Amino acid sequence: MSSELLVDLGDDPATAQLGQLKLSTLEDQQWPPDESTLSKSETDVSQGFDLGSPHLPWDHPFYDIARHQIIEVAGDDNFGRKVIVFSACRLPLQHQLDHQKLLMYLKATLDQYVESDYTLIYFHHGLTSENKPSLSWLRDAYREFDRKYKKNIKALYIVHPTMFIKTLLILFKPVISFKFGRKINYVSYLSELEDVVKCEQLVIPARVREYDNKLIASLKPSAQPPMSPPRSPPLPEQVFGVSLTVLRQRDPDGDPVPVVMRDTVGFLSEQGLDIEGIFRRSANVTLVKDVQLKYNSGTAVNFQDMEDVHLAAVILKTFLRELPEPLLTYQLYNDIVNFTSVSSDNQAEVMKTLVESLPEENYASLRYLITFLAQVSANSDVNKMTNSNLAVVFGPNLLWGRDNAMSLSAIGPINNFTRTLLDQQHLVFT
Numbered sequence: 001m002s003s004e005l006l007v008d009l010g011d012d013p014a015t016a017q018l019g020q021l022k023l024s025t026l027e028d029q030q031w032p033p034d035e036s037t038l039s040k041s042e043t044d045v046s047q048g049f050d051l052g053s054p055h056l057p058w059d060h061p062f063y064d065i066a067r068h069q070i071i072e073v074a075g076d077d078n079f080g081r082k083v084i085v086f087s088a089c090r091l092p093l094q095h096q097l098d099h100q101k102l103l104m105y106l107k108a109t110l111d112q113y114v115e116s117d118y119t120l121i122y123f124h125h126g127l128t129s130e131n132k133p134s135l136s137w138l139r140d141a142y143r144e145f146d147r148k149y150k151k152n153i154k155a156l157y158i159v160h161p162t163m164f165i166k167t168l169l170i171l172f173k174p175v176i177s178f179k180f181g182r183k184i185n186y187v188s189y190l191s192e193l194e195d196v197v198k199c200e201q202l203v204i205p206a207r208v209r210e211y212d213n214k215l216i217a218s219l220k221p222s223a224q225p226p227m228s229p230p231r232s233p234p235l236p237e238q239v240f241g242v243s244l245t246v247l248r249q250r251d252p253d254g255d256p257v258p259v260v261m262r263d264t265v266g267f268l269s270e271q272g273l274d275i276e277g278i279f280r281r282s283a284n285v286t287l288v289k290d291v292q293l294k295y296n297s298g299t300a301v302n303f304q305d306m307e308d309v310h311l312a313a314v315i316l317k318t319f320l321r322e323l324p325e326p327l328l329t330y331q332l333y334n335d336i337v338n339f340t341s342v343s344s345d346n347q348a349e350v351m352k353t354l355v356e357s358l359p360e361e362n363y364a365s366l367r368y369l370i371t372f373l374a375q376v377s378a379n380s381d382v383n384k385m386t387n388s389n390l391a392v393v394f395g396p397n398l399l400w401g402r403d404n405a406m407s408l409s410a411i412g413p414i415n416n417f418t419r420t421l422l423d424q425q426h427l428v429f430t
Contacts, residue, residue, distance in 0.1 A: 061101075062101065062104075062105050062108070064097075064098060064101065065097075065098070065101055065102055065105040066105070068090050068091070068092060068097070069087070069090055069203075070086060070087055070090045070091060070102070071084065071085070071086055071087075071105065071106060071109055072084070072085045072087075072203060073085075073109075073113075073396060073411050074121075074197065074201050074202045074203070075201050075321050075396050075397065075400065076317055076318065076321055076396075076397070077119050077196050077197040078195070078196060078197060078198075078285050078288070079117075079119075079154070079196075079282040079283065079285050079288070079314075080117070080281075080282045080283050080288065080310075080313070080314030080317055080318060081116070081117040081118050081119045081154055081155075081282045082113045082116060082117075082118040082119070082396075083118070083119050083121060083197055083202075084109065084110070084113065084118060084119070084120050084121070085120075085121045085122075085123070085202060085203075086106075086120065086121070086122045086123070087123045087126070087205050087208070088122070088123060088124055088125065088126045088127035088131075088132075089123065089125055089126020089127070089205050089207045089208060090126070090205060091126070091127070091131040091132070091133075092131060093130050093131055094130065094131060094132070094133075094134070097131075099133050099134070099137045100137075100140070102133075103137065103140060103141055103144060107144060107145070107149075110149050112392050112411075112415075113392065114148050114149050114151070114152055114153075115152065115277075115280060115384075115389070116152060116277075116279075116280035116281070116392075116393065117152050117154050117280065117281055117282040118152060118153055118154065119153070119154055119155045119156075119157070119196065119197070120153060120155070120156045120157070121157045121159065121193070121196075121197070121202070122156065122157065122158050122159065123159050123160065123204070123205065123208050124158055124159060124160050124161055124162060124165055125159070125160040125207065125208050125211045126205070126207055126208070127162075127164075150180065152280075153183065154183065154282060155183050155185060155196070156183055156184050156185065157185045157187050157193065157196060158184065158185070158186055158187065159187045159190070159193070159208070160187070160188070160208070160211060160212070160215070161186045161187075161188075166186075169184070188215075189212055189215065189216060190204065190208075190209070190212045236298075237250075237295075237296060237297055237298030238296050239258070239259070239260055239292075239295040239296055239319075240260075240292050240295065240296060240318070240319060240322045241322045241323070241324060242324070243323070243324050243325065244256070244258065244323070244327075244359070244361035244362060244365060245359070245361055247259075247361075248361050256360055256361040256363075256364035256365065257361075257364050257365050257368045258319070258365065259295075260295060260315065260316070260319045261316065261319065261365060261368060261369065262368075263301055263303060263312075264303065264312045264313070264315050264316040264319075265316065265368065265369070265372045267303035267304065267309075267312050268309065268312055268313060268316070268372070268376075269372060269375060271303075271304075271307075271309055271312075272309040272312070272313065272376075272383075273375060273376060273379045273382075273383065274379060274382045274383060275309050275310075275383055276382065276383050276384050277383070277384060277385075278309060278310075278313055278376065278383050278385055279313045279317070279376075279385060279390070279393045279394075280385075280389075280393065281310040281313070282310070282314065283308065283310045283311040283313075283314040283315075284311070287306075287308070287311055288311065288314055288315065288318065291311065291315055292315070292318070317393070317394070317397050320369075320394075320397040320398065321396075321397045326397075326398060326399045326400055327362055327365060327366055327369075327398050327399070328358070328362070328366070328398050328399040329358060329359070329362060329399075330401075330402055331357075332354055332357070332358070332399070333399060333401065335354055336354070336399055336413065336414060336417045337410055337413045337414065338413070339351075339413060339416065339417045339420070340413050340416060347420055347424065348424045348427040348428060351417075351420065351421060351424060351428050352427065352428045352430075355367075355421075355428060355429075366398075367429045369394075370421060370422060370425045370428075370429065371425065371429070373390050373394065373422060374422060374425050374426075376390060377390060377422060387419050387422040387423055388419050390418075390419075390422060391415045391416070391418035391419035391422065392415055394418055395411065395414045395415035395417070395418040395419075396411060396414065396415075398414070398418060399414050399417075
C-alpha cells in the first residue's frame, strides 16, 4: 500500500484505537486454504529452482518472502499501466514472517516499476489480528517510501474494505494529500475490477473469491452487483486476442507481422524515439478502446492523425498482452525462466536456438519488435529507455504463465532474458 496512507504512529493518540479495531470475525479466520500455493505456470518449472519458492533458489535473500506469493505482478491494466497485487490473506502469522524483509521485498518490487505509471490492487480480506503487520512496521514503511514511489502510482484499489481500513483512512485523512486521496478507490466486489483490469489475468486467492461469493449471496436480489459481461464472440475482422497464425492467414499479403505491430512501430519509429518515458506512460482508456474497436472491425487506423505517441505505445503493449499465447510461447517458458543458469559465454548461442524454434509468425514478429526496441535504446540518452528499462516494460508482455499472472520471482528471470535478448539482438537475429 502506498506510504502516503501511513503516518508516524509512534505517539499518535489514534494508535490505541487502531490497535483495538476488529479486523475480522472468527468465521473469516476459518476460511479454507487456497487450493494450491503455486500457480500452474510455476509448477511447470521443474529444474533449477525449489518449487516451494518458484524461481528463487533456497539461499536467495528473499526466499522466505517470495514463497508466500503475497506480492504479484499481473501485466498491464486497461490503461496500459503495470498492475501490482498485494494479497493480505497470504500473510502468514506475525511470528512466521520477517516484516522488515517484506518491506525490503516490496521496495525491490516497486523499484522495477516506479518510473512508469502503475496501479496497486490490495486484497484486504484475510487480514487478521494474528497476521497484520505491527504499527511500528507501518511507521517504518512511511519513513522508507519517498516521493519516487508515490509519483507515478495512478490508482490504489482496496478490494473488500472493512471498517478497519476505512477508519484508518478517516483518522489519517489530514495527512493524506488531496491529490493522492483521489487515487484511492474502494472496490466492494470483484466484478467491479473489470473496469480496471481483466480479472482473468489476476491470480485471485481462493479465499478472496469465496468471500466475494459469500458477500454477493447475502445480498437481496435487487442489490446484486452487476455481473461481468460475458465474453463476446470474436468479430469477423477481430485482431486483438487472435492468434498470430490466424492474423497471417487473413493478411492480404500473408505478412507474418500483424498490422497492429506494423502500424504502431512505424509511427513510433518516426515520432516516438525522442520522447522521454516512451512506454512508461498510460493512455486515455476511451481512446484505447476506440482504437481496438477500429482494428477489430476492420477499419484502418492512422496514428499520424491522432498525434499521440503514448496511445500508440499502449496499443502495442496491449496487443502483445492480449495474444491468446505469449509471443515467446508457453513452450519456451521453462527454458526462459531457467535462462539465468546459462553461462554468459553461451547465452547468445542458446538464445538464438530458442528463438529460432518459435513458429514463423512468432519469430518474425519478435525480430521486428526487438529491432525496433534496439532503435529506442539507441536513443536512451534522450528517451531514458535503456535495454534494462525496456525489459521491465516488455518482459511481462512477451511471456507469462498459463494462468496469465506471475509471481515476482518469475518476473526477474523473464526480464533478464528480455534484456539479454536486446543486448545480443545483433547476434541472435543473424
